[in-house]
Amino acid sequence: MPQSFRKEEQRVDFVRLEEHILALWDREHTFERSVEQRRGREPFVFVEGPPTANGLPHPGHILTRVMKDVILRYKTMRGFYVPRRAGWDTHGLPVEIEVEKELGLNTKGEIEQFGVEEFNRRCRESVFRYEKEWVNATKRVGFWIDMNNPYITFTSDYIESVWWSLKEIWKRGLLYRGHKVVPFCPRCETALSTHEVAQGYQDVEDPSIYVKFRLKSDSAFMLAWTTTPWTLIGNIALAVHPGHTYVKVRVREDEQWDILILAEARLDDALNGHEYEVIDRFRGEALEGMEYVPLFEYANITGGAAHKVLTADFVSLDEGTGVVHIAPAFGEVDYELCRSRNMGFTQPVDSKGRFTEEVPPLRGIFVKDADKRIIEWLRERGILFREARYLHSYPFCWRCGSPLLYYARESWFIAMKSLRESLIANNEKINWYPGNLKYGRFGNFLENIEDWALSRERFWGTPLNVWVCNSCGAEYCVGSVHELRERAVSDVPDDLHRPYIDQVVLRCENCGGEMKRVREVIDCWYDSGSAPFAQWHYPFENTDEFRRNFPADFITEAVDQTRGWFYSLLAVSTAIFNEPPYLNVLSLGHILDEQGVKMSKSRGNVVDINRIFNNDGADALRWYLFTAGPPHDDIRFSERDITRSKKFMNTFWNSYFFFITYAIIDRFIPHKEAIPVDKRNYMDRWVISRLNTVIGEVIEAIERFDVHVAARRLEEFVVNDLSNWYIRRSRRRFWIPEESFDKECAYQTLYEVLMTLCKLLAPFLPFITEHIYQNLRDTEQPDSVHLCDYPTPVESLIDAELEDSMSMVVKLVEAGRRARSDAGIKIRQPLSDVVIACSDADKLTKVRNLMDVLRDELNVRAVRLCVEHPAATGYIRVDVDDTLSLFLNTQLDKGLIAEGLVRDIVRRVQGMRKELDLDYTAEIRIMYECDAEVEEAIESFRDYICAETLAVELKRGKDGHMYGRSWKIGDRDVYIAISER
């Protein structure tokens, strides 16, 4: 039984096609088999950066999913074992905020009143609210990943692995308690993430005051500047720049003279017209360690010295006085400076932003409301030098509009600074795409790494696994559920989340007292950074699995993950294993709207991906995303361009459709016995050579993650080489009715090229390639294109010289067409000859091999080659390059004109066949009426006309039963009628 191909529609509905393929993959478990088939081969390890499914997936998510997919499918086809496991990120503040909104809760107090148990239950539920949409979109876009068995960061196994890793860090003394200055909303009683802070900046006017601090050793004052008078209550130090020049000046204030110290560069601005006289100049470092009289005696200072002048490089001379007031409770740099110089700490403000009883006159007053009182006091005591107003941008709570306070909170840290060298060394082992990130954004970040503030005073997250003794203050980090059970004096819940875990009391090994868990949960970035081991429940289970899958060969996410997941993975892995967790990382650009503006819900410019799936299909979307530009560049999303990417798919489809159409007619059987390529004609050898060259280029590009280059090479091959040149030039070889060696060569060649293209394109366009492959394959071949090996170039099939010759011929053809166009002679009109003149003998030889192509394409009877330019008249000249020119003979004789007429008639008949929608193989009768000259032409080309149009009868006359039309050919009238025999 000879192989026969299924018939196809010329106009294909990609969306329906894709739905069928999805069902096929489901039925046949193609994904699972594509992975399993490679078991035992070299692994290619991928880690999925877990998304949070508490919102709908948007185009940016789709981009990362298809980029992951194209690489993983490619590696699979290259023979690697590439298991892929989905993951879900399920903890964290964004989840809590969504639930707060739904419940109408605003503060932590309200959540506690509502009940942490119920609150967390709702959080857990919310993170899978859009799971179905995520799963659907993932499947629909063709991203193959195992979503039946995902890792989930809230499961007890995952949490236990995270606990184990934190205990490792704790055992090494890298987990410590300290203060962190965070942007804090006093009304919501919550620290805000930087992202939340960023959306709440407003321009406001604040007081701007210049305050005099009296030095103890001297009658001089340090003149400092601040826009937040209330923070003066927490003043611990003053800072000056060690290298800049400071001056001691006598300044006139009303009737008296003061001696002030400030930066020389700030003199004019700060003194604002006051009369002054410089009496001393020195570098800032000369002030180091000088003590001053505190402004207020309220603060209860612990843990170190106070009221001294310090030097610090961050002091700027852009504004103020060059003397900076330092309050460690209210500023991050302030806090860091005091900590590094062993200065003390004071926190006179409570978590609602009100002064505590440490400050009796201001007790219970909100800090911002205290500014006026404080300024008044300073004025009364004569230490307010100047007061003004100051316009600047200041952050407010996006939720309630309260001004945010920078506020020191107790926090747990991982000492990343001490791992700096290891982080940098591990980064050395990672390949970054694009490369600039390695030493740029990411490298710089590592150079200046800060300790990781790990804890969050929140509810829904992995509970921080540290217990503290009520009696002796001992700390203990629990590293497993087993350990927890052993040491607990109460029951251990199955659910390790708050509030249950908060009830677990441990016995203190030091003093026998009771230990309670600290209240914090951990940063959810630590959760996802633990994915390489926690997804395996390592080290409690799957130790071999983990070892085989660490480090990952490949991860990819959008560039905003540089300091997010890319960092948290490296941080955790360096702390625990001192190894890089991934070896190649591809950072992707973002999807912007057509105006180049970020897509966001609030702007309402987010494209509905389901509409794209339903209108254009997944392959068209994928192709658009792959070809839009380098993967690391932002994409301005344009639906019009997606439609354009369908053009390429149409061309690919039509090439296949052409093949199928004639292969069915001719009952072509693939793989009957392959004709050696060197026995085939030059067009066949050429297209096979081009194909193999392109295979090499595609592989090289994907290996560099230049996905866009690979895709564009393929597109160029399909459109230019295959469709517009090979098939167009070879069409007639398929039309010959009888069996022939040459026809068999053409069929075999086109079949092989299409099959190879399916495999080459399969990682990019998994649907259409699968569909075409299913029809083309025979039973010997794998039952899915995705189970095939990726093609590799066969060097012996690459004929660089032939490719070279052909590209020269293409140029000559273009030149010839231009010559015709200039002369106003259409291509259908045969001409007698064309002369190719070339001073380069080597080039001329290359053209000589392909003269037939030139003759056919230019529709001339003869092609002549010569070294010298001919001096003949009647020729029109076009230069191709310095050495190569084309001369087209534009003289017409009677014979040529007759042949041109006949071609026109054939063309009209073919058009009429199409109008009648006749089968390609249908035979017809033709009748015509015309003048004598045309009739003579028809008669002399009778056989040619019949062969071209499959006519069995061609005669003069008219028949009302036939389909007839009158034509104007040149200036002659011709009537033609046809009918099926």
Add this chain to the structure above:
RNA sequence: GGGCUCGUAGCUUAGGCUGGUUGGAGCGCUCGGCUGAUAACCGAGAGGUCCGGAGUUCAAAUCUCCGCGGGCCCA
């Protein structure tokens, strides 16, 4: 405010590392041609301050610096 990145025709882009004929191409537009796979294709035309400015150089889209605009990250 700082770091990174991008800016080429109406739109999407190649080229930029390694400076050197007239800065390529696709879509769209105008005109002409071709067409029995193709809503495809071919030819001609209109359309460019290569974001702006300065510098280096015999020579800059390309290298350097300073701006402007978009994006991301951080403050």
